[in-house]
Amino acid sequence: MQADIDFSHYLKNAGTGIVHLDLAVEGINCAGCMAKIERSLTTIPDVTLARVNLTDSRLALEWKAGALDPALFVNRLAELGYKAYPFERDDAETREGQRAQGLLRRLGVAAFAAMNVMMLSIPVWSGNVSDMLPEQRDFFHWLSALIVLPAAAYSAQPFFSSALSALRARGVNMDVPISIGIVLVLATSVIETVNNAEHAYFDAAIMLIAFLLAGRYLDQNMRRRTRAFAGNLAALKAETATKFISPTEIRTVPAAAIRPGDIVLLRPGERCAVDGNVIEGRSEVDQSLITGETMPAMVAPGSAVFAGTLVRSGTLRVRASAVSGGTLLDEISGLLEHALQARSRYLRLAERASRLYAPVVHATALLTVLGWLAYGASFHDSIVTAIAVLIITCPCALGLAIPAVQTVASGALFGSGVLLNAGDAIERIAEIDRVIFDKTGTLTLPELDVANLSDIPDDVVRLAGRLALSSRHPVAVAVARKAGAASPLPDIQEEPGQGVHGFYDGRPIRLGRPSFCGADDLANEILCHDPEASVVAFSHGEGKYAFAVRQLLRPDAADVVAGLVRMGVVVEIVSGDREPAVRLAAMMLGVHEWRAEVSPVDKISRIEELARRGGKVLMVGDGLNDAPALAAAHASMSPVTATHLSQAVADAVFLGEPLAPVLAAVKVSRKALRLMRQNLWLAVIYNVLAVPIAIAGLVTPLIAAAAMSGSSVIVMLNALRARARETV
């Protein structure tokens, strides 16, 4: 619990004498939580607003300026059992949110117009087969035009502008045929109305716009949600740093507020939040998040440390720098740049479909005109028939087919703990035939754990745990956590770099390095069969014990690997860690292909080698050293504990301790891709059935309206099948 966060960075003014604060809250997932939090916080005097947003797991608070300390809310939420962190909405999220709002506004206008025009069209259709006078029909047509023309001019803007920019770039996208279709249909309808003709297609045009906007909105809303969750994740990681504001005074500030040149204090057990160079102090550090290497390294003044480094024994002062002199970081960023450039722009299914669609539809319309002219029909009649073809082949179903599935599938993925970073990630994850796992922090849990707890008597474990509470060394912290210790022992001394000792029950009690407790032989025994472990020894009087502390595999890693193999996916481990450690993990998981001590360059070349042979790789990794490989792979995922850089380039981020989300992602994506293809085929079949009717000149506005809404509804219903939760 960090109640000492400096909130001033996050407070906003909300009118006269009112302060506004946004908190990202972990664990709000039901209506009960919402009511509980709001009820509890509104009872605090001077609070003017406490409103939970259940969609984004956030809480908006407003109170009278100066009346309250923001930390009060965080503590109150902690009492209720929720972790809360202040956050700032980044520009990207604000932009995506505004875009989604704009689309929803246009969708509202288009839908309003479509409904009202339908109210005018139905009398015309029914009147045409009974006793409607031509004057009355024209009156209704003009009224329709009056509603539709302004509504279309406003609500179809996204399509027009995107079509224009595509044409400027000498390309064609889905919006070009859509825009041409809309303009042609409206122009023809106006001309027909002027000529007192029997049919006008105003309703079809605006309905088309409304359906397409619905598809666009779904797509955009998915992007907005992704951004919102990414913002929450950043806040929940709550990266703070202890900064010197004067040579003797320190303050805890959000990591985002650290500027190059600031001096940061790092104490044992803390994770560094910035890149920089050590200016004072020596310590063992755990750089597994940077290099995948689980053995601790030594740093001294002058060494580079990276964000994500865990300090083990000593206290360090670090000068933050924008580009640290670390050759590693230079190498990584060089590789990353290269990989991102080489990321051949993946052609989405929707884009591939629209490339086929546009020429075919326009050719069909053109042939219809030519065909009817050759047959001897008047020029006017031929054009009207061709327009009917354009209307009936409307890409409604096509425009809804993919966004609808993506929306439903991303919802299902979110339920299994996967957050998507990219809209086309679903398609790419669905295509993979091989998963490459990084070991450290991906197959294993990032936190240290005690591996040989079952070999040590329970009462010893409890006592050692209580003693371990006096040390902040991460290995000792792991022992204390595993023992579930809560009350530290009295009068304990710490020997820096050695361990802690004192007296208990009248006998000396020690915990620390094996040599410090005289338990070297026990330690060697453990290291023989588990070379990766850090041994922490414990002695009480004559009794000596050794704890093997190491990163353990995620609880369900073996099941997930087996599940992937069952699905016909090849599993491989490629790690920067040393060979014995990787071999052990591969053996435990039953993975036959593994490589150890792999540099970031070799990770990429492995992926490229597979790609040349036509393999499509899903890379799963968390470290700084995995970032280039994540960018180079066909698709990529990283755990929520990964470094910023890795999360930013990965297609998806998964939450929680189990590895199951990786399996779920592959399963759900494959199912979603199947449904997308099905939807496209449905659209094709519909067109194959409808187009001949249109070419024959038999399509009335009524048939067009029925066909359009019918096909869209079928596609939407099919997309909902992606919702069925996979049992993993």
Place this chain on the structure above:
Amino acid sequence: MEILVILVPLAIALGFVGLLGFLWSLKSGQYDDLDGAAWRAIADDEPASSQGRSK
């Protein structure tokens, strides 16, 4: 049939009022939290506001 001249514009005007209502609700943030709104509708009671409940 002359009645249509009054009724049709009236119908459209009513539709337009509906549209304005939608635009207002969008602007005032009623679509920001659809999941939450679904539950609020069936919540036992609205949490008491700090100004006290006006009965």
